[in-house]
Amino acid sequence: MTKSVCIIGAGPSGLVAAKNLLHAPAAFDVTVYEAQPRIGGLWPARRHDAAGLVHPLMLANQSRHTVQFSDLAWRDEDPQFPRAWQVGRYLERYVEEHGLAGAIRLGRRVVGAGLVPDGGGAWEVRTADVEGGAAETKVFDYLLVATGFFGKPMWPEGIPREAEAEIPIIHSSKYRDIEGLLSKGGPGSKILVVGGQMSGIEIAGTIATHLSSATHLPGEKIIPDPEKYTIHHVAQRPAWVFPLFTSPKPDSSTPPFLPCDLTSYNLDRRPKPLTNTQGHISVEAARLFNGLFKTALGTDQSEFSPETKIDGALLDEPPYLAMSQHYLDFVREKLIHVHQGRLTGFSGTTATLDSETQISDIAAIVLATGFDPSPSLSFLPPSILEALSHSPSHPHLPLALAFHGTHHPSLPTLGFVGYYRSPYWGVMEMQARLLTRLWGETNPALLASMQADDDSIARTLALRADPARCSQFPMGDYAFLMDAFARVLGLRLAPLWGESPSSRPDVLTPSRYAPSAPAQRNLACTRAALGSGTQFLAGAVFRSLLGTWRLARRIRSRLPSHPSGRFEGTARFLLRKGTRDGLPARKDGKGGSDVKGEDEEEEEEEEYLYVEDGEFAADSGFRFRATRRYVWRYSAARDVLSVWFARTDDPARADYLFHEVEFLAPAFSLSATSEETTGEEGAGGEGEGEGVKGKGWQAKASHLCIEDLYDVYYEFGFRGVNLREWNLGYTVRGPKKDYSIDGVYRRE
Numbered sequence: 001m002t003k004s005v006c007i008i009g010a011g012p013s014g015l016v017a018a019k020n021l022l023h024a025p026a027a028f029d030v031t032v033y034e035a036q037p038r039i040g041g042l043w044p045a046r047r048h049d050a051a052g053l054v055h056p057l058m059l060a061n062q063s064r065h066t067v068q069f070s071d072l073a074w075r076d077e078d079p080q081f082p083r084a085w086q087v088g089r090y091l092e093r094y095v096e097e098h099g100l101a102g103a104i105r106l107g108r109r110v111v112g113a114g115l116v117p118d119g120g121g122a123w124e125v126r127t128a129d130v131e132g133g134a135a136e137t138k139v140f141d142y143l144l145v146a147t148g149f150f151g152k153p154m155w156p157e158g159i160p161r162e163a164e165a166e167i168p169i170i171h172s173s174k175y176r177d178i179e180g181l182l183s184k185g186g187p188g189s190k191i192l193v194v195g196g197q198m199s200g201i202e203i204a205g206t207i208a209t210h211l212s213s214a215t216h217l218p219g220e221k222i223i224p225d226p227e228k229y230t231i232h233h234v235a236q237r238p239a240w241v242f243p244l245f246t247s248p249k250p251d252s253s254t255p256p257f258l259p260c261d262l263t264s265y266n267l268d269r270r271p272k273p274l275t276n277t278q279g280h281i282s283v284e285a286a287r288l289f290n291g292l293f294k295t296a297l298g299t300d301q302s303e304f305s306p307e308t309k310i311d312g313a314l315l316d317e318p319p320y321l322a323m324s325q326h327y328l329d330f331v332r333e334k335l336i337h338v339h340q341g342r343l344t345g346f347s348g349t350t351a352t353l354d355s356e357t358q359i360s361d362i363a364a365i366v367l368a369t370g371f372d373p374s375p376s377l378s379f380l381p382p383s384i385l386e387a388l389s390h391s392p393s394h395p396h397l398p399l400a401l402a403f404h405g406t407h408h409p410s411l412p413t414l415g416f417v418g419y420y421r422s423p424y425w426g427v428m429e430m431q432a433r434l435l436t437r438l439w440g441e442t443n444p445a446l447l448a449s450m451q452a453d454d455d456s457i458a459r460t461l462a463l464r465a466d467p468a469r470c471s472q473f474p475m476g477d478y479a480f481l482m483d484a485f486a487r488v489l490g491l492r493l494a495p496l497w498g499e500s501p502s503s504r505p506d507v508l509t510p511s512r513y514a515p516s517a518p519a520q521r522n523l524a525c526t527r528a529a530l531g532s533g534t535q536f537l538a539g540a541v542f543r544s545l546l547g548t549w550r551l552a553r554r555i556r557s558r559l560p561s562h563p564s565g566r567f568e569g570t571a572r573f574l575l576r577k578g579t580r581d582g583l584p585a586r587k588d589g590k591g592g593s594d595v596k597g598e599d600e601e602e603e604e605e606e607e608y609l610y611v612e613d614g615e616f617a618a619d620s621g622f623r624f625r626a627t628r629r630y631v632w633r634y635s636a637a638r639d640v641l642s643v644w645f646a647r648t649d650d651p652a653r654a655d656y657l658f659h660e661v662e663f664l665a666p667a668f669s670l671s672a673t674s675e676e677t678t679g680e681e682g683a684g685g686e687g688e689g690e691g692v693k694g695k696g697w698q699a700k701a702s703h704l705c706i707e708d709l710y711d712v713y714y715e716f717g718f719r720g721v722n723l724r725e726w727n728l729g730y731t732v733r734g735p736k737k738d739y740s741i742d743g744v745y746r747r748e
Contacts, residue, residue: 002027003439006125006140008110008379010034011041012425013418014146015091016069017432019098026440031140032100033127035109039095041148045088053150053173055206056085057604059244061198061323062424063259065507065526066478069429070514072097073521079636080259080529080536081244083604107131110379113143121413126379142439144415148423151375154395156194156367158345165365166348172203172368178210179222181364182229188363189228192351194343195368196235197472198322203368204233205327208335209606213576216609218652231336232359234343234351238301238308239320240293241328243543243721245536248505250298250720254666254697257536257721260323262529263296265479265508278477279459280469281318290315298720303747304328307338320472326575329546332747373398373419387411389457391464396421397474400460403450403488404481406431407438408457415439420475426510427478430485437489449488479508486513496523505530534663537697538641541661541716542634544723545573545608553743555616562739567626569614571745578605578633581654582644608632609652610643630658643701659701659712666697696726708734 005021007014010032021028038045042054049056059081060067064074067087072094078086095101105127112126116139123143128135153171155161162169167186172195175181181191191211193204214226246263247255277285290310294300302309308331310319330336341353350360374392377385377399387410389400401408404427405420415435418428437446463470475481486493494512497504509526511519529535553567610630617623629646631654641661644654696717703710712730716723729742 002029003142004029004140005031005142005144005439006110006113006123006138007032007144007146008113009041009146009148010036010039010104010106011043011146011148011418012069012091013148013423013428013432014041014144015039015094015100016425016429017144017146017417017435018100018103019069019071019094020429020432020436021439022100022103023098024436024440026436028436028440030103031138032104033108033110033125034104034106035130037107039104039106040088040091042084042150043088043091044085045092047085049085049088050176053153054084055176056083056088058084058202058206059325060084060087061202061244062261063244063529065259065509065522065529066261066265067425068510068522069094069425070511070519070522071516073518074525076525077637108136111135112381113379114381114384121411123413142413142415144417144435145377145419146417147376148418149373149376149421150371151373151377152371153367154369154372156343156369159194159343159365159367160346167362168364170364170366172199172366173371175203175207175366178207178214178226181207181366182223186349186363188349188361189230190359190362191229191231192359192362192365193231193233193368194365195370196233196237196239197320197368197370199370200233200235200368201239201241201322201324201327203366204231204336205324205330207231207366208330209326209575211335212330212574213606216574216576216652218579218581218650229363230334231330232339232362233336234339234341234353234359236342237314237317237320237340238310238338239322240290240297240310241301241308241322241324242293242297243325243540244323245540245543246296246721247718250296253695253717255718255720256532257540259529259536262505262507262526267479267506267508270479274480274483276477276480278471278480279463279474280466281471282469283316286316286318290319293319293321296720298718298722301328304332305338307331307340318469318471325543326546329544333547370395376419384411384414389461394464396470397460397464400457402456403434403454404431404456404484405475406434409451413439422473422476424478424481426508426513427475427481427485429510430482430489430513433489433491434485446488482508482510482513494523496527533665534697535639537663538639538661539634539636540718540721541697541723542608542632542641544718544721545632546575548572548748549745550748551612551614551743551745553741555739555741557739559736559738562737563618563620563622564739565616565618565620567614567616567743569612569626570748571610571612573608573610573632575606575608578607579631579654581631581647582656605634605636607634607654609646659703659710661699661701661714663697663699706734708732708737 005028007017014032018030018032021030044052044056047056063080064082107130108127109130111128113123116122116124123140125140126137153173168181168184193200208231211226211229214222242260244260245257246260247257248263249255300309300311331338341355343351344354345352349362350358352358372395388408401416405416407415417431463474491513511522549571551569551571555565557564610632613627615623616626629651631644633642643658645656645658647653647655696715699714701712710730710732715727717725725746727744731740
């Protein structure tokens with residue numbers, strides 16, 4: 001007998017639920033209602049889709065190894081960390097691959113759903129066409145809620161709506177670019193970002209990136225005087241800020257780098273059997289987690305600002321973490337100023353914090369204050385919400401559901417997929433599998449297995465009563481959740497490296513719970529990403545270069561025409577959007593002097609304008625000011641770091657390639673660090689030592705300039721995920737040149 005199921009929402013949760021139901025051995029008739037005119041939920045499928053809640057160019061904070069369903073492989077050319085629009089395209093392929101389009105009704109909003117009286121658990125669902133068409137009412141055997149947590153942006157009390165304010169005030173979900181934010185801005189110079197968790201740090205880092213690009217791109221400025229603006233970030237407490245690539249060996253002098261989730265989800269690091277480590281965080285657990293985060297980053301973050309430092313009593317508190325490539329370095333550069341506190345008032349262009357600190361001269365405000373999930377349940381009647389222990393005053397824990405947010409024992413025909421904070425894709429797929437099994441067969445053993453030792457409802461209610469000890473993500477133990485669902489469903493975790501014992505990392509991914517061909521392709525991709533060597537190192541170096549370095553350089557010439565001496569000064573890496581200068585013509589045949597076009601494969605990549613300035617002191621005694629410029633680029637598609645000469649007529653633009661950096665295996669010893677580039681005084685001058693020579697990742701390059709050969713060497717010293725100091729030197733030989741340069745870069 002065919003059973004009818006109504007799914008509300010065509011985001012990832014609704015789509016994976018529809019696929020599992022439609023492909024189940026039991027017969028299900030599935031209808032998916034989606035209010036938007038497209039599938040994907042938060043995830044747009046076009047680069048310039050400005051209508052949704054997520055910026056199309058936002059990078060996912062988990063890699064393609066976690067942002068995946070087991071039965072659809074990412075394409076080989078897709079990046080390790082897809083952007084939002086690429087995730088949307090993945091979901092479009094998911095719909096096509098599994099034949100889901102016929103079950104989806106776009107542009108129809110569910111306005112009411114209730115149990116049919118004496119209907120044996122059936123649901124009456126009322127929908128309305130968002131364009132104003134006729135309303136419909138249908139009856140379904142089951143109702144599955146996949147509406148997600150992003151019901152409505154939360155707006156702090158005391159902050160006027162934009163129409164009532166003198167300056168632009170927007171929620172972070174509406175931010176798209178710096179031009180749009182400041183198009184109606186006043187004469188102020190400060191952009192206020194309010195909110196200290198994930199979205200606050202992410203949006204502050206994004207705006208800083210856009211401002212830096214607006215300041216340092218060549219050509220006409222996209223906004224007037226971009227260099228005048230600074231970002232002021234108001235947060236009640238600091239968070240650990242992780243980049244997208246971290247190291248499984250952060251204490252090593254040559255740390256390897258992996259996508260952050262591949263490091264986090266290594267099952268070798270977890271004692272067996274797995275226990276739930278999230279939810280309630282004791283003081284002891286808080287100290288453990290904070291210590292792990294500090295070790296992973298290699299810092300307590302004090303090197304960036306006292307306001308980002310995590311120590312003392314904060315180590316006893318449940319940790320907050322956020323993901324951002326550049327936030328901390330922009331804090332160090334003082335493009336972002338952090339204010340600890342809570343916004344209590346706003347008038348004109350001045351904000352007041354609970355510390356009585358005032359921030360004036362504000363040009364615009366961005367509210368990263370999160371979302372209220374309760375509007376996503378507005379179609380349910382009060383009696384159903386009461387049975388689910390609905391609490392609008394607990395936005396992180398709005399419902400108390402059984403078996404890790406999947407159902408409620410008193411409502412067996414109602415299910416939930418992805419309705420919790422941070423719904424990892426693998427868990428969504430597991431929830432969909434469980435509901436499919438639960439509704440598709442009469443299996444008392446399955447119910448008994450689910451109910452045994454399941455304290456999900458009690459844990460939720462207890463966490464509401466103790467918010468100070470509640471973790472940032474109450475259902476954040478991904479490995480435990482995947483294991484819990486797999487045990488109930490009888491799913492085996494397939495070996496990542498084959499049946500034989502392996503010393504290689506035992507990383508958890510959704511595809512390890514499926515034998516399909518797409519799962520095998522995904523696992524092959526994961527194994528490739530875990531390969532040892534220098535993979536992802538170029539990207540880690542590039543990210544960590546941002547900002548100002550103190551540079552000491554020794555020049556030794558063997559020809560009297562070129563003086564020997566020392567240079568001391570600063571080197572600044574100024575982040576901006578990638579340009580086309582010096583690159584081959586595009587596929588459409590157009591030239592390459594402007595910012596990359598929207599149809600290009602590498603359009604969203606970044607680069608640095610390198611600006612060096614200081615004083616050269618020759619051994620003979622004369623001194624002069626010296627400066628030089630380069631452009632540094634990183635290609636994620638090729639995983640290559642490159643250095644380009646700047647044009648003499650327009651030094652903000654790249655001219656032609658100097659060299660590409662080749663990273664070497666840790667055991668390799670460079671001959672370039674020989675007697676010609678070292679000496680009793682060292683590379684950095686008297687008392688400076690030799691930087692990280694012999695202590696870090698080594699790299700080399702070569703460049704032939706007419707008849708002059710440049711042999712280049714690098715050495716990069718990391719502490720955790722960040723560069724601590726690094727060496728750059730080269731020897732130059734030609735008919736009229738014979739000298740060596742050895743420089744040490746240290747943070748100011």
